[in-house]
Amino acid sequence: MSNERPETGAFFQRDRQWQPPAYTPGYKTSVVRSPQKALISLDNTLSEITGPVFGHSMLGALDADLIHNFAKAGESAIGPRIIVHGRVLDERGKGVAGALVEVWQANAGGRYRHKKESYLAPLDPNFGGCGRVITDADGSYCFRTIQPGPYPWPNGVNDWRPAHIHFSVFGHGFAQRLITQMYFEGDPLIWRCPIVATIPDRAAVEGLVAALDMQATIPMDARAYKFDIVLRGRRSTLFENRLEGN
Amino acid sequence: MVQPLNRLKESASQTAGPYVHIGLTPNFCGIEGVYADDLGAAMVNDKTRGERITVRARVIDGTGTPLKDALIEIWQADAAGLYNSPSELRGAADPNFAGWGRLASDMETGLFEFSTIKPGRVPFKDGRLMAPHITFWIVARGINLGLHTRMYFSDEQDANAEDPLLQRVEHKNRVPTLIAPRDGDVYTFDIHLQGEKETIFLDI
Numbered sequence: 001m002s003n004e005r006p007e008t009g010a011f012f013q014r015d016r017q018w019q020p021p022a023y024t025p026g027y028k029t030s031v032v033r034s035p036q037k038a039l040i041s042l043d044n045t046l047s048e049i050t051g052p053v054f055g056h057s058m059l060g061a062l063d064a065d066l067i068h069n070f071a072k073a074g075e076s077a078i079g080p081r082i083i084v085h086g087r088v089l090d091e092r093g094k095g096v097a098g099a100l101v102e103v104w105q106a107n108a109g110g111r112y113r114h115k116k117e118s119y120l121a122p123l124d125p126n127f128g129g130c131g132r133v134i135t136d137a138d139g140s141y142c143f144r145t146i147q148p149g150p151y152p153w154p155n156g157v158n159d160w161r162p163a164h165i166h167f168s169v170f171g172h173g174f175a176q177r178l179i180t181q182m183y184f185e186g187d188p189l190i191w192r193c194p195i196v197a198t199i200p201d202r203a204a205v206e207g208l209v210a211a212l213d214m215q216a217t218i219p220m221d222a223r224a225y226k227f228d229i230v231l232r233g234r235r236s237t238l239f240e241n242r243l244e245g246n
Numbered sequence: 247m248v249q250p251l252n253r254l255k256e257s258a259s260q261t262a263g264p265y266v267h268i269g270l271t272p273n274f275c276g277i278e279g280v281y282a283d284d285l286g287a288a289m290v291n292d293k294t295r296g297e298r299i300t301v302r303a304r305v306i307d308g309t310g311t312p313l314k315d316a317l318i319e320i321w322q323a324d325a326a327g328l329y330n331s332p333s334e335l336r337g338a339a340d341p342n343f344a345g346w347g348r349l350a351s352d353m354e355t356g357l358f359e360f361s362t363i364k365p366g367r368v369p370f371k372d373g374r375l376m377a378p379h380i381t382f383w384i385v386a387r388g389i390n391l392g393l394h395t396r397m398y399f400s401d402e403q404d405a406n407a408e409d410p411l412l413q414r415v416e417h418k419n420r421v422p423t424l425i426a427p428r429d430g431d432v433y434t435f436d437i438h439l440q441g442e443k444e445t446i447f448l449d450i
């Protein structure tokens with residue numbers, strides 16, 4: 001990373017036809033939490049182009065192992081064991097090195113470890129539900145967990161979330177900040193979910209569905225899912241001093 | 247036919263949901279022993295340069311109710327106006343100030359209290375100085391795509407008057423939604439998601 005030119009370009013404009021709009025009445029909570037006035041557009045300044053750096057040294061040994069990072073010594077979380085791996089890329093297709101990827105999820109029964117959670121499925125005493133990893137030089141990351149269960153939620157009287165893992169991704173600039181969710185190939189609940197349905201474009205939804213990746217499985221241990229995440233790309237600053245107002 | 251551009255599309259955003267704390271502030275919500283500290287919880291130490299301030303924020307929905315399940319990240323320059331980032335080419339920022347903070351709102355009151363320093367001025371693209379400001383990113387249940395805005399300082403009237411972003415706001419009666427009033431060391435920033443007082447949000 002140190003041999004590369006510092007990145008100082010503005011990020012590509014966000015495609016707001018592709019991203020979910022703020023007001024999505026099928027997801028009821030959005031109704032009173034959605035701005036109604038037009039956003040003010042501003043080409044990135046230093047305040048958006050820059051961002052903090054997270055070093056690998058901040059990570060603990062078990063941060064990327066949700067099966068064990070909350071478990072008692074010698075025990076492990078209950079559920080189908082999986083590896084989730086992939087790359088953080090930008091819109092140019094380049095790997096984003098040093099990206100902080102933080103994940104959280106329900107346990108195998110679909111229950112979160114949270115005081116506001118009331119689903120009747122039991123807590124797993126050995127499962128906390130959080131993990132984090134920092135991407136390698138080519139943008140790749142990997143963590144180990146258990147496959148979360150689907151769960152019901154108060155929206156319609158009988159809405160169920162598909163099994164999912166929440167992802168928070170921190171790239172190189174504050175304007176790249178993104179939170180999303182990973183879904184699992186073949187889950188019939190994906191296409192019934194009002195939160196998924198906030199995304200207007202079917203291809204954009206499919207971009208959040210991780211594929212079963214048999215090549216990355218560990219025999220007799222864990223299946224694997226591959227999930228790539230794309231952050232906003234940056235404009236090149238190569239000619240910025242010469243081409244006024246291009 | 248032409249050659250394909252081979253650009254990728256940004257991954258679609260999804261709401262942070264009501265349990266964002268588990269992932270981003272686990273110690274705050276009682277999941278202890280996984281990470282030593284919640285990232286971004288402490289922004290300053292004894293050696294940080296600059297004027298100590300508190301930023302007291304709330305995020306308020308269209309019914310006037312403060313959100314009790316929101317999460318805010320802030321990003322700001324140091325006291326000299328330098329960002330602690332590899333993309334900052336003008337100089338080295340204060341090594342005792344990362345410039346980044348993250349908090350969940352208090353689950354009873356909806357209040358956020360960031361202990362930080364007042365940032366210096368940072369240049370706009372054309373070299374004019376922007377007024378001191380803190381960049382905000384807000385996520386919560388019911389917010390499908392994180393919201394970007396900025397907080398400016400009420401005691402920086404001259405700088406605010408020449409700030410390139412504030413100047414470009416057409417409806418001047420909305421500018422005060424970005425300016426936090428000062429009381430002692432405390433700046434209060436109420437972020438209104440909707441309604442008469444809707445905060446200016448940015449597409450940046």
Ligand SMILES: [Fe+3]
Nearest residue numbers: 161164166263
């Ligand atoms: Fe969830």
